[in-house]
Amino acid sequence: MSTNNKYAQDGPEAKEIAQYLPYFPFKGIPRFYDIGGFLYEPAIFQKIVDIFVERYSVLQIDVIAGLDARGFVLGPPIALALKKPFVMMRKAGKMPNTICSDDYKTEYGNRSGMTLQKDKITEGQRVLIIDDLVATGGTLSSAISLVKMLKGTVVECACVVELKMFVDPPADSGLPSRTKLFKDLGHDGIPVWGLISEDVLTNEAKLPDGYVDDGEEH
Ligand SMILES: O=P(O)(O)OC[C@H]1O[C@H](OP(=O)(O)OP(=O)(O)O)[C@H](O)[C@@H]1O
Numbered sequence: 001m002s003t004n005n006k007y008a009q010d011g012p013e014a015k016e017i018a019q020y021l022p023y024f025p026f027k028g029i030p031r032f033y034d035i036g037g038f039l040y041e042p043a044i045f046q047k048i049v050d051i052f053v054e055r056y057s058v059l060q061i062d063v064i065a066g067l068d069a070r071g072f073v074l075g076p077p078i079a080l081a082l083k084k085p086f087v088m089m090r091k092a093g094k095m096p097n098t099i100c101s102d103d104y105k106t107e108y109g110n111r112s113g114m115t116l117q118k119d120k121i122t123e124g125q126r127v128l129i130i131d132d133l134v135a136t137g138g139t140l141s142s143a144i145s146l147v148k149m150l151k152g153t154v155v156e157c158a159c160v161v162e163l164k165m166f167v168d169p170p171a172d173s174g175l176p177s178r179t180k181l182f183k184d185l186g187h188d189g190i191p192v193w194g195l196i197s198e199d200v201l202t203n204e205a206k207l208p209d210g211y212v213d214d215g216e217e218h
Pocket residue numbers: 067068069070071105106107108111131132133134135136137138139140
């Protein structure tokens with residue numbers, strides 16, 4: 001069974017939503033995409049949820065997993081609409097009785113393992129993973145590992161934003177490759193879907209005078 005492919009990446013709906021996803025220099029990178037933009041616009045937030053619900057309403061899913069922290073904002077309304085259980089994949093040390101992935105890297109930082117409570121996925125269950133954005137794929141890889149540790153199957157990883165520059169960058173670019181990372185970890189073949197890519201994310205935030213990048217990691 002496959003997804004409902006009505007909404008193409010960077011299609012008209014994606015282009016509209018992209019206007020509410022500003023970017024600015026933060027955490028030491030030039031383009032940090034801020035989901036706070038669309039969360040502030042109920043009609044746009046609702047549109048995103050509706051698009052995800054439509055895409056996955058035709059797929060057999062047992063559990064929806066959201067990633068700490070921004071996947072916790074997007075996952076629950078989608079899980080409620082699809083009437084599926086929602087499980088949290090949290091950064092280490094936050095929940096009892098967990099399994100833990102290996103440490104992983106994001107576009108701008110190193111992370112200790114991601115965790116999941118042991119009883120939240122059972123053997124053979126079909127899991128949809130949800131996050132706001134995929135860049136290097138380090139975070140999604142940790143989530144996929146957790147599902148595999150509990151013998152579940154990841155049906156897809158779904159994100160509002162997919163930064164395509166990391167999918168298969170030229171060797172001389174210096175960028176990490178998501179394709180290589182997934183292959184090295186045995187995750188190749190697991191689908192990743194993003195509604196919006198950097199190609200249409202053109203809303204550069206106007207920075208206030210005196211703006212400083214006070215993000216956690218540099
Ligand atoms: O594909 P990657 O390179 O791994 O980057 C993507 C991840 O980075 C951000 O999370 P972050 O760890 O900054 O956590 P936050 O949601 O708490 O800000 C984002 O929400 C994704 O989970």
